[in-house]
Amino acid sequence: MTDTTNQTQANGEKRKPTHRVTFQQKTKNGYGPTVDLGGGWQNSKGGINFAFAGGYITIWPADRDQEAG
Secondary structure (H helix, E strand, C coil), X not given: CCCCCCEECCCCCEECCCEEEEECCEECCEECCCEEEEEEEECCCCCEEEEEXXXXXXXXXXXXXXXXX
């Protein structure tokens, strides 16, 4: 799994995540325990990136134009 505790910037400095990424599985009795998946970072275009399955997922604001992402 990718280390999402810190992210290396272009200048080699480490930075802390701006968001926490968690998951809770829905069960027949409510929700299971919260699992911390790591950290996410807000990118320069306003999306939030986080590591997942060997790549990245980006979450965009709902009012953002799809073509701009």
